[in-house]
Amino acid sequence: MKKRFRAAGLLAATATAALVLSGCSDPGAGGTESSAPAAWPAQDTSLDGVSLTVWAAQNSNKIPDSVVAGFEELTGASVEVVTIPDPYEQSVQTKVASGDKPDLAFWQPTASMLTALNASTNLQSLDGAPFIDSYKSELRDITGILDDTRYAALITTPAVEGVYYNKQVFADAGITDLPANWDEFLEVARSLKSDGVTPFFDFGGGTPWATQWWVQVQLADAAKDGLWDRVNAGEEKFTDETIQGAIDEYDSLIKEGLFNENLKTATFEDQGAALLSGDAAMAVQVNSFFGQLQSLADTAELDEKIGFFPISPSGNVGTFIPDQSNALVAFKTGDATREAAARQLLTYWLGDGYGDFVEAQSTPSLQDGVDTPAGVPQALLDVSASLSDSVGSMQALAIVNPDLYLNLGDMIQGTKSTAEVGQTTQDQFAQLAQAIGASGF
Incomplete structure (x- = not known):
């Protein structure tokens, strides 16, 4: 997967x-x-x-x-x-x-x-x-x-970037209402951390492809407002406030200690096991992650333990990535x-x-x-339902796709600053846009 x-x-x-x-x-x-x-x-x-x-x-x-x-x-x-x-x-x-x-x-x-x-x-x-x-x-x-x-x-x-969470961890922490926006999402994370629970699980070992979801879900509102049209036209850059701010925010959450301690070495396979066992409360992921969970548990256990909600700065808007x-x-x-x-x-x-x-x-x-067949896990039904008001990801809406995930992986490993992540990604985007003859580059 x-x-x-x-x-x-x-x-x-x-x-x-x-x-x-x-x-x-x-x-x-x-x-x-x-x-x-x-x-x-x-x-x-x-x-x-x-x-x-x-x-x-x-x-x-x-x-x-x-x-x-x-x-x-x-x-x-x-x-x-x-x-x-x-x-x-x-x-x-x-x-x-x-x-x-x-x-x-x-x-x-x-x-x-x-x-x-x-x-x-x-x-x-x-x-x-x-x-x-x-x-x-x-x-x-x-x-x-x-x-x-x-x-x-x-x-x-199509796959959707959003939050998979452990229902039992939420229940044990007394969390009865799902976060309705980014600020509430972080409030829940900080509350869990204060109770000794690891709020988020991500991975930087191997190929850290999921790092980019953390940036992209923060861009959902901007994407609805034409962010990628402006980026495609060369009118806005990865180094400008919107995208650079999302990169900076991701880095600040890591430095705040809201992620798993083995972030630099953890792998995709570690992520599913951690969420299912309750060792971590949440993961920002896409549909392939649920496929991994299905290899670890049957539908009944998944329905009992695993939920999904989309997240964006101002609400619960999903970001789709077919x-x-x-x-x-x-x-x-x-x-x-x-x-x-x-x-x-x-x-x-x-x-x-x-x-x-x-x-x-x-x-x-x-x-x-x-009709959707009986037996489809509830989390997948929730993913599908979120598509009705979702917005496209960088992969869906950008004319070309730079290696944002690799640059974020370098940030996690300490070899790139947040500013270097933004600049390197912008340079790659411009180079690829030039290759296809896009105007503005």
């Missing part, structure tokens, strides 16, 4: 730069810019003799199982799911740049990562797809769109039959096959017409 968000957060910068720089002369460009809207075959159209390939990461290669089985039986098609080695996004981009393409692939559906795939050249437009109107209204256009064209089909709930397991893209391969079959598979996946899919995955439904 860890590698999923390493790909989403840590590879975005280098991967974006690599493919954008090669995208204009992509030898595997196949296809042309969008022309007439593509036809969408009926779900049960016969596909005897047609073979499709779906690329997936090591943590998403079992996700299609129920859909593939149903689609093959319905249509006669043959669908092969191919596991691409980690780091997934980087490996996919290298293959695509060399001309090697699948029919479909799991892909992070953010604007920056669609840009990294040179979407207008390499991907089929999904505009006009019959499943679009089936999405819940708040999810229909939340992601998957670049330059007013839909390139990715959302299949599962990853590659949440969505699929369809490639332009130059084979019209296979391209149509790929669209048909998406139609089936989010059509007649969707009920079985959410049941098999035990995941919240994205569609009004398909």
Whole structure:
């Protein structure tokens, strides 16, 4: 599970730069810019003799199982799911740049990562797809769109940055009301610390990808007010008050002693065990963290012990960050039959096959017409519910994604000051923005 968000957060910068720089002369460009809207075959159209390939990461290669089985039986098609080695996004981009393409692939559906795939050249437009109107209204256009064209089909709930907490620790401390804003969040943390409880657990050992969530949740209000539009245009910087202030705040909370003592050496695996056991009260994390918790406890225990609430400076606004397991893209391969079959598979996946899919995955439904299956842990239901008024993360809204998490990791290890974190991140952002020809840089 860890590698999923390493790909989403840590590879975005280098991967974006690599493919954008090669995208204009992509030898595997196949296809042309969008022309007439593509036809969408009926779900049960016969596909005897047609073979499709779906690329997936090591943590998403079992996700299609129920859909593939149903689609093959319905249509006669043959669908092969191919596991691409980690780091997934980087490996996919290298293959695509060399001309090697699948029919479909799991892909992070953010604007920056669609840009990294040179979407207008390499991907089929999904505009006009019959499943679009089936999405819940708040999810229909939340992601998957670049330059007013839909390139990715959302299949599962996008991850949300927020607070996972131990219900028993809260109850033992007499905390009956969840924090309703950032100040109350810190009041709870300080109260817990005064009672001898470790308020927050984070990790700086290995690859500290979760450090960036601490900064980004503090930016939720600003993001709603157009922060990333201003950053994308070069009108605001990581060194200016809003983002630099969030970096400074994170550092001050660490110095205040609100985190685990082994912050510098702790790992992702340590975090789940600490929260589940009550050794720490809270963790600012994303959906992959709950996946780790599910490997340690069953649904009944998780419902008893683990809760979730979104947090932002002025309220309970979540910050969403979709990853590659949440969505699929369809490639332009130059084979019209296979391209149509790929669209048909998406139609089936989010059509007649969707009920079985959410049941098999035990995941919240994205569609009004398909019920969420019984047995989905309450924390995941709360994550899904928070999407209705959530705001995009840096990964979702920025045109490129610098290595904020690495710079924050250096801060934790004592090799960068907070000012150096802001400046280094801004320098990286500007360099990557220049690489894709963004104005203002």
